Structures are given as structure tokens and as C-alpha cells.
Amino acid sequence: MVKSVLFICLGNICRSPMAHAVFEDLIKQKGVQDEWEVDSAAIGSWHVGNQPDRRALRVLKEKGITFSHPVRQVQSKDFKHYDYIFGMDNENIRSLNSMAPKGSSAKIELLGSYDPEKLLIIRDPYYDDDDKGFYDCYNQCLRSCRGFLEAN
Template identity: 55%
Template sequence: CCMTFEVIAATSVCFQPSTLKGTITPEETMSEKKKALFICLGNICRSPIAEAVFLKTVADAGVAADWEVDSAAIGAWHVGKSPDHRALSTMKKHDLPYDNRARQIKKADFDKYDYIFGMDRENMSDLARLAPGAGSKAKQLLLGD
């Protein structure tokens, strides 16, 4: 469940401040925020950590106002619950504030978010199965690829 070191390392490598600043063009800053959603099986370990690391990274890069970020689960087992105590402990240790509760991904998320990051290949397979079809807005990416 809580592969915390791997998630923090992968998220930190994927979202270096130098790359984040180039992700939004001047035209986009006048329109709407970019939206990223992080997905894992239960939304109590990996995806909340990835969300927290991403939020800190965009804040440190000075582009937090340009992003809307959330996390969600493939399954509904933990909906409404706080992250696992090990995930919370890891986030606290790395000064990553977090206060969201687990939720399950919805079909509407595929049109709301620009990017949906799965934490592993099984998540990616589940996302492909749950996606509404070819017309959805979200680009689905495996975190760390």
C-alpha cells in the first residue's frame, strides 16, 4: 500500500520546477488553470502523497495559482477516510500538508482534468477501462514514465 519513498522520488523527479514553468503558455495563463489528478487503488497512500508532493513542487516553482490538483481512488473501499497513518507520517516528515479525504474517480474527471496520473500499470489498465472514450480531455500518464 504505502510505497512512500518511491512515490515521493517519482513525483519529485517528474515535476522539477524548471519543467513546470514551461508547462503553461502565456495564452493559457489568461484562460484557465491546468488540472492534474493522481490515482491509486484506494486513495489513502500513493495518490495523496503524489498530490501533496506536486502541490509543494508547484508552490516552490511559483506556479501554484496555475494548477488545480486532486487525487482519487479506483475503488470505493476508503471513500471519506483520511490517508493511511504511514502516508500521513511520511507527508509530515517531508513538510507536506494534506487534509483531503479519499474519493473515487468519476467519469466527469476524465473531462475535467488535463492530466490523470496512475501510480502503477494496474491503475493505468483500470483508467483505460473506466474512461468514457476517445473524446475525453484527460491525458492518462503513468507516474514516473
């Protein structure tokens, strides 16, 4: 049976697409890509149809990951379709819990809860002046996605 995971952040241009790309790369490396359905989405609609932030794409490319993903907004059907929906911070989790329709089956969690370094919150690097926050985000997503895969 295929397992499914949806990564969420505020705009789906920094953190959630990085987690999406990292997770897809990890499952390909492990040869289990046929066992997973992976996607990412936004809480808000500001960037729908656009590609992720250029800085996120640049960091991914430096790490050997080519990624393209049109931004989409989370929909009510996602809460029944996906097994896991991961938010990046407590605000994402609050928003997801309030958006979840009755009868939702998705497990809503912080992606950082799987970080072996116990950094629960994946900080939004969008307003940073440099790329450091995007590297931090990548590394935290990598640790957390590995931790989640090991647990599942």
C-alpha cells in the first residue's frame, strides 16, 4: 500500500518545497519511491502557480537535487487523501488544524518532531538577506525527513 505525505508552509515557496524535494530525493536513494506519494502546498494563496523561491532552488541544486513544483494551496480533500501532513512551525499546525474538515484522517505533525537534533521549528528564511537560512532549512529538512523515513 502506498503511503502519502504532504509538506505545508505558509506560501509553499521556501520550506515545504525544500522538504518535498529532499523527501523525494531520499526515497529515490532508498529505492522506495513507488511506495510513497509526495506533495507540498501552501496555507495561503499568494504564490499559487509560481515556482519555489530562487534561493531554495539554488540550494537544492547545489545539493544535487533538481526540483520544479508549481505552488498550490492546501485543499480540504488533502486532509482525507494524505496519511501525513507536515507543518513547519506552530502557526502552520494551528492553521492546518483549523482547516481540517470533520472526518479528516491525516496525521498533522511538525516535520521537526522527527529531527534527531530536536529542533522542532523549521524557521522561514523568506525574509533573510542571504542564503544561510535556506541552507539551515535544507539541513533541518534532511535530518527530519530521514528521521521520519526511519520511523516509517
